[in-house]
Amino acid sequence: MVERKRRKVMVPYKTPRGAEGEDQQEWRNLDQLIIKDRVLTPDRCELIHAEYLKLQEIEVYHPPDSENENQFLPVDEEWIGRNHRYFHNNMHIGTFFRDTPAHDEIYAVVADYMPEGTDYERVNFMQVIHYSQDNLFPWHRDEADKNDRATAIFMLDEEFTGGRLIVDGHIIMTRRGTMVAFNNSTLRWHSVEPLYTGERHALLLWTGKEQGSKQDPLPYHDEAMEGFDD
16 A cells, blocks of 8 residues: 655755855745635726826936846935836836835735745735736846745736746736735746737735744755655
C-alpha cells in the first residue's frame, strides 16, 4: 500500500536585505500565484472605478536621484501625500495613500478577498492603472519599497481585447472582478501584454508584513511525498 510521507524542505533562496556590505538576510516565503475568479461583483468594481475618477490629475516629475524609474513626485509640493492621478507613458495612474478615506473605502471592498499570510498583512501602496489601446507593461520585476513582499491585482473591467497579465510565464485571463496575487514580486518577472482594443482598469496593492509582526516564515516547508515505507 502506498503511504504519503512528509519531509522538511529548505526554502530555495535567501534574499539579502539592508545596505551593501551588511551581513543581513531574511527568509522569504516560497513563490505563490493565487487566482480568485470574479470575486468582486460589478457594483464593487464600479465603486472602485468611481473613486479613481474623483482623483484630480496633476503634473509629476521623476526625481533625478531616484533609482526607481517608476517613482514620480508632484510638481506642486502641496500634493505630496494627497490622493491624485497623473499621466505617464500613455497611462493614467491614480494613487491612494494610506489613512485617507478613499484608500480605506477601497480596501474595505477588497479585504475579504485578499490572500492570507505574512506577505499580505499590510497594504503599503495602492494604485489604479488605466490602460488605453496600444498600452502595455513590459517585462519587469517590481522596484518597490523594501517592506513590500507581494502584489495583489483586481481586474475592474473586461470590455477589451489583449491586456492579459503574465506572471512567470503563466498567462492569466483578466476577467472582471478577478483577483490575482503573487508574492516576491521584486524577484519575479511579470508583464501586461498589449491592449489591442478598449480600455483596461486594474486596482493594484503592494503589500507586506504588518509592522511589529513576529509571524516570520519558517526556513522550510512541508512537501508531500508519495512512496512505499522503507
